[in-house]
Amino acid sequence: MDIIKILPKHVSNQIAAGEVIQRPASAVKEMLENSLDAGCTEIKLIIKNAGKKLIQVVDNGCGMSKSDVKKCFIRHATSKIENAQDLFNITTMGFRGEAMSSIAAIAQVEINTKLTNQETGTYLRNEGGKIYELKESSTTNGTSIKVKNIFYNVPARRNFLKSENVEMRHITEEFTKIALANPNIKMQLFHDSKELFHLPISNFKKRIINLFGNKKNESLVPVSEETSIIELSGFIGKPETAKKTRGEQYFFVNGRYIKHHYLQHAVVKAFEDLIPSKYYPSHFINLKINPKLIDINIHPTKHEIKFEDEKAIYAIIRATIKRSLGIFNIAPSLDFSKENAFELDFKNIENTNFKQPTIKIDKNYNPFDHKKNNDQNKTQNKLDVNTNPLFDDINLSENLNVPFQIGNQFIVIAIKDGIKIIHQRRAHKRILFEYYTNSLKHKNGKSQKLLFPKSIELNLKEISLVENLKKELKSLGFIFKLKKQNMEISAMPAECREDNIQEILEEILHQAQNDIEIEINQTQKIAKSLANSLAISNSKQLKIEEINSLYNELLKCKVSNICPSGKSIIKNFKIEDLKKYF
Numbered sequence: 001m002d003i004i005k006i007l008p009k010h011v012s013n014q015i016a017a018g019e020v021i022q023r024p025a026s027a028v029k030e031m032l033e034n035s036l037d038a039g040c041t042e043i044k045l046i047i048k049n050a051g052k053k054l055i056q057v058v059d060n061g062c063g064m065s066k067s068d069v070k071k072c073f074i075r076h077a078t079s080k081i082e083n084a085q086d087l088f089n090i091t092t093m094g095f096r097g098e099a100m101s102s103i104a105a106i107a108q109v110e111i112n113t114k115l116t117n118q119e120t121g122t123y124l125r126n127e128g129g130k131i132y133e134l135k136e137s138s139t140t141n142g143t144s145i146k147v148k149n150i151f152y153n154v155p156a157r158r159n160f161l162k163s164e165n166v167e168m169r170h171i172t173e174e175f176t177k178i179a180l181a182n183p184n185i186k187m188q189l190f191h192d193s194k195e196l197f198h199l200p201i202s203n204f205k206k207r208i209i210n211l212f213g214n215k216k217n218e219s220l221v222p223v224s225e226e227t228s229i230i231e232l233s234g235f236i237g238k239p240e241t242a243k244k245t246r247g248e249q250y251f252f253v254n255g256r257y258i259k260h261h262y263l264q265h266a267v268v269k270a271f272e273d274l275i276p277s278k279y280y281p282s283h284f285i286n287l288k289i290n291p292k293l294i295d296i297n298i299h300p301t302k303h304e305i306k307f308e309d310e311k312a313i314y315a316i317i318r319a320t321i322k323r324s325l326g327i328f329n330i331a332p333s334l335d336f337s338k339e340n341a342f343e344l345d346f347k348n349i350e351n352t353n354f355k356q357p358t359i360k361i362d363k364n365y366n367p368f369d370h371k372k373n374n375d376q377n378k379t380q381n382k383l384d385v386n387t388n389p390l391f392d393d394i395n396l397s398e399n400l401n402v403p404f405q406i407g408n409q410f411i412v413i414a415i416k417d418g419i420k421i422i423h424q425r426r427a428h429k430r431i432l433f434e435y436y437t438n439s440l441k442h443k444n445g446k447s448q449k450l451l452f453p454k455s456i457e458l459n460l461k462e463i464s465l466v467e468n469l470k471k472e473l474k475s476l477g478f479i480f481k482l483k484k485q486n487m488e489i490s491a492m493p494a495e496c497r498e499d500n501i502q503e504i505l506e507e508i509l510h511q512a513q514n515d516i517e518i519e520i521n522q523t524q525k526i527a528k529s530l531a532n533s534l535a536i537s538n539s540k541q542l543k544i545e546e547i548n549s550l551y552n553e554l555l556k557c558k559v560s561n562i563c564p565s566g567k568s569i570i571k572n573f574k575i576e577d578l579k580k581y582f
């Protein structure tokens with residue numbers, strides 16, 4: 001008996017849709033790209049309920065004719081390539097002809113569009129891939145596409161969408177990538193009637209600042225290089241602004257955002273020794289290359305591309321950034337970019353006190369100690385193991401010895417049958433971790449009021465993270481107000497230092513964002529971040545009282561042998577072991 005059937009079109013389209021449209025943000029990306037390909041100069045992105053209810057893109061591009069509007073929903077229908085040869089010379093964002101058919105298969109779509117030279121336009125309504133209405137309409141030049149109730153007919157997918165905060169973060173990220181790649185296009189983003197971004201036509205630098213806030217202005221260093229295979233331009237962030245949060249790492253190739261681990265590595269290498277490990281330098285780099293020398297066909301969402309000469313491009317990126325960092329180190333206040341919007345006021349320059357440039361240096365970082373650096377790099381998400389307290393064998397009343405410090409980093413204590421060596425920073429981390437876990441549980445973190453409220457500038461992604469963590473931050477002792485791109489802090493946990501606060505918050509946000517999708521166990525992550533930020537260093541001389549207090553507090557911990565990052569706090573040396581040395 002024959003058992004093979006050809007799937008009906010609407011089913012095969014739904015399956016194909018799964019590849020192209022994973023979440024509202026994927027539809028946003030495809031629709032924005034179509035507007036760009038339509039040659040528009042203005043795009044409005046209107047979102048309701050993080051895209052679950054509505055994603056609307058309005059552009060002033062070329063528009064579509066009545067028969068093209070109908071055709072655009074057919075799979076592999078595209079106006080952008082004609083034959084296989086064209087695949088090797090792609091200059092448009094789209095070319096696979098899959099997005100519109102995929103979107104229409106899983107949503108209710110309304111299009112209103114008009115060709116520039118026509119009097120009237122076309123209105124079309126499509127649900128789940130079927131056209132329900134097609135009529136003449138009076139509309140402006142360009143195209144407006146509404147995508148409503150995404151995945152309404154694929155409940156399994158709709159139910160698996162994340163919280164509105166998470167979905168909106170993904171949408172904002174897609175918007176940001178396209179906005180960065182196209183500063184020559186006016187772009188706006190509205191969410192639930194609130195305008196989140198208003199980006200006028202500008203140059204690349206201003207676009208970055210409009211997206212990430214004014215504070216970026218001082219920290220951007222220009223990079224540029226022209227070679228026979230590639231043209232490189234853009235900006236890198238100064239070393240001291242490197243963050244623990246990944247996120248401001250952007251590569252664009254011929255105006256298309258790409259993810260490329262190998263090239264990413266070239267940037268990190270260029271910053272080697274200037275920033276501590278686990279910090280990520282921000283970069284906004286445009287690469288222009290002959291389209292014949294790249295293959296953008298290897299991934300359905302076209303985020304990943306292949307270069308013919310990757311090694312040479314790696315070397316160019318690394319060398320160009322290194323050179324710019326060199327110039328920056330010698331003359332940090334000079335910015336040779338030609339943009340005049342942020343030029344220094346030369347008339348007042350003589351009266352200005354110039355600040356010496358500062359560079360954040362990890363004092364514990366030894367570039368020659370690869371083993372140690374690799375250890376430091378390992379992710380710290382291991383669960384606590386071996387929760388038996390190691391101090392069981394200490395009989396405190398018998399133990400008349402006092403702990404003392406060696407090498408400004410270890411605490412040594414003699415016990416009945418040997419010695420214990422305690423790693424001071426890890427011990428302190430454990431103590432703080434348990435303290436903050438408790439504060440978060442009982443919502444009783446001690447707070448200290450700041451004399452003057454401290455304003456910390458955050459980008460939109462960070463603001464939404466802070467919103468997610470509001471409850472936890474308050475439990476710890478933070479009191480703050482969120483403004484458009486600012487967090488105004490009026491009180492902070494009693495143990496924090498004011499000059500440290502930005503770093504502490506960055507660490508918390510970094511940890512929280514590490515698992516953007518996993519919204520569990522934020523408490524542990526935050527407690528860990530605070531412990532990491534506030535624990536004493538590995539080279540701090542401690543007073544006798546401090547040694548005693550650290551030792552006694554460690555004894556009180558539920559788990560005293562493993563620090564929150566999963567590393568050992570204590571090593572035992574039994575007398576038997578010591579004998580072996582003699």
Ligand code: ADP
Nearest residue numbers: 034038072078079094095096097098099100143
């Ligand atoms: P692709 O972009 O790969 O060609 P899509 O499925 O994204 O495929 O779009 C199909 C076609 O619909 C495009 O080739 C284009 O002709 C038309 N189209 C889609 N969106 C727009 C728009 N905003 N303005 C003008 N034409 C559009």
Ligand code: MG
Nearest residue numbers: 030034094099
């Ligand atoms: Mg497209």
